[in-house]
Amino acid sequence: MGAPDREPGLQEVEELLSTAVTLLRPYLDAARPSAEAAAPESVLGEAPDAPAGGDERPMVEIRCFGGFRVTVGGTAVDCGAVRPKARSLLRLLALRAGSPVHRDVLLDALWPDLGHEAGVRNLHVTVSRLRTLLEPGAERGSATLLTRDEHSYGLALGWPCASDVREFDRRSTVCLRPAPGEDPERRIAALRAALRWYGGELLPEEGAAEWVVGERRRLRGRAARLCATLAGCELELGRPDAAAAAAEQALTLDAYLDEAWRALVTARERLGDPAAAERGRRAYARTLRSLGVTPGPDAAVTAGRWWSAPPRP
Known part of the structure; x- marks a missing residue:
């Protein structure tokens, strides 16, 4: 009798999931335009709701237009639980979600009147509080949403996620560069x-x-x-x-x-x-x-x- 099958490791599972997403992506993209074809009642409306139910719902949702909202795993983040400076830091990072922001940019924006060392201390304390807010119960060093890369910080939005600013920017860029011969209704x-x-x-x-x-x-x-x-x-x-x-x-x-x-x-x-x-x-x-x-x-x-x-x- 041969040796029993080995349980796949975490890295192998991640690779399989990544392959599955890559294979399914063309079908998901092809289905998306038909879901968007219906015109809204007004020219400008609220940002579309995230897909409801199951794994289709984005793990992280960020809304910066019309008022700031963040949900993680379907649960709204209570931004009122932290101080105003921490809320501003979260909004700044959310505005640039998916891209690292150098700490000097953060210091200039939020602590312009402090010296460098005092500003860095405040930044470290504020980042720590935000990590606790976004991922309560996560062990020290295990947070995955608010990341640090040397002297830069950012909200690392893996798939699936939704950011209204990123989505608006992406779609509007395409719309303002029409393809030759594009169907007007489309x-x-x-x-x-x-x-x-x-x-x-x-x-x-x-x-x-x-x-x-x-x-x-x-x-x-x-x-x-x-x-x-x-x-x-x-x-x-x-x-x-x-x-x-x-x-x-x-x-x-x-x-x-x-x-x-x-x-x-x-x-x-x-x-x-x-x-x-x-x-x-x-x-x-x-x-x-x-x-x-x-x-x-x-x-x-x-x-x-x-x-x-x-x-x-």
């Missing part, structure tokens, strides 16, 4: 799917903190561009009502976005509402004047011809 679905991840202002809890202001402005501007692009696509398909809604949403995010004003005026004209179109022209003229640009004498006449897509019958 692009509209992709634009709406990307916008669903933008759930509002980035980390509003941090106010005007320097480390978040620039990223907040960048992501808001990207959402505005997606809305303006969506408005243009809807105009091309002869849907001025949807185009007007998308253009209006773009202007709530960026009141100076030229293509959104153009799309809005054109959509209102195609809806047979010349008064609303004229109000749009005048509002755009006021916007130009606020920037120190004087509208030309024919601006009100030519505004409706800005959009190049011809009306459909």
